[in-house]
Amino acid sequence: MDRERDFDIIVVGSGISGGWAVKEFTERGFKTLLIERGRMVKHIQDYPTAYTDTWELEHRGQKTREDLTRNKGISKHYAYSEATRHFYINDEDQEYIQEKPFDWVRGYQVGGKSLLWARQTQRWSDFEFDAPRKYEYAADWPIRYQDMAPWYAHVERFVGIAGTKDGIPNMPDSEVVGAFEMNQVEQAIANSIAQRYSDRKAIIGRCANLAGIKEEQIAQGRSRCMARSLCERGCPFGAYFSSNSSTLPYAEKTGNLTIMMDTIVESVLYDDKTKKAIGVQTIDLKTKNKKIFKSIVVFLNASTLNSNLILLNSKSDRFPNGLGNDNGLMGKYITFHNYRGRITADFPGYENSYYYGRRPTQVFIPAFKNIHRAEQTFKGSYLIAFAAYRDSWARGIATEGLGADFKDNLLEPGGWKISMMMQGEVLPSFNNHVRLSPDKVDKYGLPQLITSVDYSANDMMMMEDFFKEGTEMLTQAGAGNIRTLDQHEAFGRQPGLEVHEVGGVRMGNDPNTSLLNRYNQLHLCENVFVTDGACMTSIGNQNPSLTFMALTARAANHAMDLIQEKKL
Secondary structure, three states, X not given: OEEOOOEEEEEEOOOHHHHHHHHHHHHOOOOEEXXXXXXXXOOOOOOOOOOOOHHHOOOOOOOOHHHHHHOOOHHHOOOOOXXXXXXXXXXXXXXXXXXXXXXXOOOOEOOHHHHOOOOEOOOOOHHHHHHHHHOOOOOOOOOOHHHHHHHHHHHHHHHOEEOOOOOEOOEOOOOEOOOOOOOHHHHHHHHHHHHHOOOOOOEEOOXXXXXXXXXXXXXXXXXXXXXXXOHHHOOOOOOXXXXXXXXXXXXXXXXXEXXXXXXXXXXXXXXXXXXXXXXXXXXXXXXXXXXXXXXXXXXXXXXXXXXXXXXXXXXXXXXXXXXXXXXXXXXXXXXXXXXXXXXXXXXOOOOOOOOXXXXXXXXXXXXXXXXXXXXXXXXXXXXXXXXXXXXXXXXXXXXXXXXXXXXXXXOOOOOEEEEEEEEEEOOOOOOOEEEEEEEEEOOOOXXXXXXXOOXXXXXXXXXXXXXXXXXXXXXXXXXXXEEEEEHHHHHXXXXXXXXXXXXXXXXOOOXXXXXXXXXXXXXXXXXXXXXXXXXXXOOOOOOXXXXXXXXXXXXXXXXXXXXXXXXX
């Protein structure tokens, strides 16, 4: 087993939080090793389908029979297609055991799933940080909004967030660079909601696509969004934020970053004498040779379930159940977002109205239940997102004919349709967990991860409330033919497909009930930080990636301060 040279910092994982970790560390002069399980993906040059028209693809962009059989799990993801499959792994590349159905979406390449995320970015507020304590459904967060506000702003200014200033207490305003616009039907629904409700407001979504651009993004070599809606192919304009287009090139320019691809982190190595981690043990994907890399600090950003796997597999005489896992809670309280509910409707009128481009966000209604007072039927909050569109595609499929008249007819848009969805807070539960298989390993010799994660009765009651409220708002706005759909019952949608799983290494003030402190350090091994989704105590209702990035920037700067003060 070889020993490699030392680094100040080791960051595991190059996705949305790992990219932020290396940006912060290298900017302040720390020699940083970034370890990525997958291959190199360079911005622009490694986006092979970014400029490909659908008719140029062999199967016109559709999933093939091989996709659906070889990759039964990951091919369910909304962005998986013939044009994007190169940014996903094959199911066989990391086997895992589903004790309960869970679709684990992974992207093993430099940039990780930052190439595939939906880019929706909303701040948390004190309502989310305080809700687990206030409504007694999870451990108390060790931080509040005032701890996070400057770091949200720090991240937003660099990323470039599209959106408006809306003055909503439970979805604080972001630093923004312009906004996309609602179409006329969406605006009509938003106006109806504003007239009839005092506790809710429809706003254009906040997203990490450059509706406008400022000097911070121009300096990164990025340009404005073209509203092509081909984001998951890789954006050659750098118009949406990814590690590849933004944080990693920025870090590389400092000269302080080393990237190692095709390398699995098997475990974090602990020293009994110093009571600290000394580095990580790795496996080369191609040769399966093992190496040790040493550093002052280790940041785990491998994505929620892989960070859990690495720590559970980091066993020593001191920590026989995983690094820092004296309380046995590692891998427990995995949670996710409830996407089960969907509503569709028709909207009459506005036949002379249309819209330009394919906007990369929807209209959002921030959470209005379990915010100021507790509901009697369910705990947790949910937000609503909706979009209005002209139904030309479905109309074309249903239209019979041939020749020029038929093709011309397809260019005439059909009536307006509404699609509305929920994004609900799934309560942390001890029973929702991951653990290591005691006897099954994958092809690299790693213990297979067992996922045991499911919906609860609370999720069902929340969905029914969404159906009631969503139907009422659409009816009052003038929609018709309103239909509700439980996507779990109708399509077998399982946890995991929302790619918002969090928890297992949760933050907290009490080492008896949590694994990490308020700065994302393991309580029992202070030079190991976890700042991806694994660190989350609860899930809130907002999209989580902005919070991952802000937590990472905050923790990285704290770690650097401790190093400079010789406290690590």
